[in-house]
Amino acid sequence: QSVLTQPPSVSGAPGQRVTISCTGSGSNIGAGFDVHWYQQLPGTAPKLLIYANSNRPSGVPDRFSGSKSGTSASLAITGLQAEDEADYYCQSFDSSLSGSLFGGGTKLTVL
Amino acid sequence: QVTLRESGPALVKPTQTLTLTCTFSGFSLSTSGMCVSWIRQPPGKALEWLVRIDWDDDKYYSTSLKTRLTISKDTSKNQVVLTMTNMDPVDTATYYCARSSSGSYSDFDYWGQGTLVTVSS
Numbered sequence: 001q002s003v004l005t006q007p008p009s010v011s012g013a014p015g016q017r018v019t020i021s022c023t024g025s026g027s028n029i030g031a032g033f034d035v036h037w038y039q040q041l042p043g044t045a046p047k048l049l050i051y052a053n054s055n056r057p058s059g060v061p062d063r064f065s066g067s068k069s070g071t072s073a074s075l076a077i078t079g080l081q082a083e084d085e086a087d088y089y090c091q092s093f094d095s096s097l098s099g100s101l102f103g104g105g106t107k108l109t110v111l
Numbered sequence: 112q113v114t115l116r117e118s119g120p121a122l123v124k125p126t127q128t129l130t131l132t133c134t135f136s137g138f139s140l141s142t143s144g145m146c147v148s149w150i151r152q153p154p155g156k157a158l159e160w161l162v163r164i165d166w167d168d169d170k171y172y173s174t175s176l177k178t179r180l181t182i183s184k185d186t187s188k189n190q191v192v193l194t195m196t197n198m199d200p201v202d203t204a205t206y207y208c209a210r211s212s213s214g215s216y217s218d219f220d221y222w223g224q225g226t227l228v229t230v231s232s
Contacts, residue, residue, distance in 0.1 A: 036218035038158075045207060045225050046158065051218040089158055093216040099171050100148065100160040 003028060004090055004103035011109040012080045020075045020106045022090030028101065030071035033093040037066055037075045040087045040105075049088070050075060077108070085110045113137035115147075115208050115223035122229050123198050129228060133191040133208030137221075140166055140186050146211040147191045148219065149182065151204040159204075163211070164191055171215070200230045 005023040012018040022035060029035055035053050038046035048057050050066035053073065065076045073092075077084055090103040119131035131149070138145060148163040162182045163171045172180050181194045191208060205227045209219035 033216050034218075038219075045222040046219075047222070048218055048220050051220070057220065091158075091160075091218070097174055099163070099173055102150075102158040102160060105157045 003094060003097070003101050004092060006088075006090060006103040006106045008104070009107045009109065011111055012077075013111045014080055014082065016080045017076065017078045018080060018108065019077075020088050020090075020108070022073045022075070022103050024071050024073075024092060026071065027096040028071075028092045028094040029068065029073060031095055033095075035066070035068050035073035036091045037064075037073075038089045038091065039084075040089065042086070046089060080110055082110050084108060113210065113221045115210060115221060117206060117208050117223045117226040119206075119226055119228065121227060122231065124232050125199055125230060127198050129193075129195045129198050129202070131193045131195075131206055131208075131226065131228075133193070133223060135189050135191070135208070135210065138210065138212070140164075140184055140189070140191070142166055144212055144214050144217075146214065146217075147184070148209050148211065149191075149193045150207045150209055150219070151202075152207070152225075153201075153204040156204075162193065163215075165215070198230045202228070203230045204228060 037050035039049045040046045053068040054066045115135040145166045149161040164182045179196045184191045205225040207225045209222045211217045
């Protein structure tokens with residue numbers, strides 16, 4: 001059972017906007033640790049999508065954005081495209097575990 | 112260009128010890144802030160962080176698997192080795208190694224392609 005909670009699935013039509021939430025606690029997100037997001041296309045390794053809450057690595061479209069507030073974080077995807085269909089994971093550090101942890105993942109379906 | 116590649120057996124028997132090697136290039140694990148982690152993903156399930164080794168040889172283990180894991184590095188060979196004892200079918204997963212470049216709390220900016228390990232008799 002992940003300490004970071006994500007919705008199992010979200011969906012949206014092409015061109016729409018979707019958000020994926022990541023809810024933690026006072027020992028991880030709420031303690032001020034950064035949240036990072038990964039995209040995992042079917043059959044491939046995860047790819048860093050957003051780092052340190054809201055920063056995009058080079059090459060990631062600005063359709064992807066991240067935010068953090070309190071004990072939660074969110075990933076927003078605007079202008080949804082078929083190629084965005086993937087699993088998305090949030091990740092942070094937990095002081096009580098003294099290690100990294102991932103959310104349970106969210107499957108994005110583009111209708 | 113940063114690359115990581117996992118290698119090891121595709122099949123292990125229950126109770127055996129698994130040894131996986133992560134061979135990397137494009138960075139040095141002796142550089143301050145550099146870390147390499149092992150992360151696994153059972154088929155159809157979520158990612159699970161297992162262990163991390165830092166540039167200064169500090170090591171951090173998942174609390175749930177700590178007694179079964181050992182991580183080490185060979186800086187001269189650009190390799191990180193993971194051993195996991197007493198393997199069980201529930202340990203069947205794709206095992207990834209991944210790099211962090213800004214210490215303990217940072218993201219995993221580069222990943223290996225992963226290696227599927229099946230535990231079965």
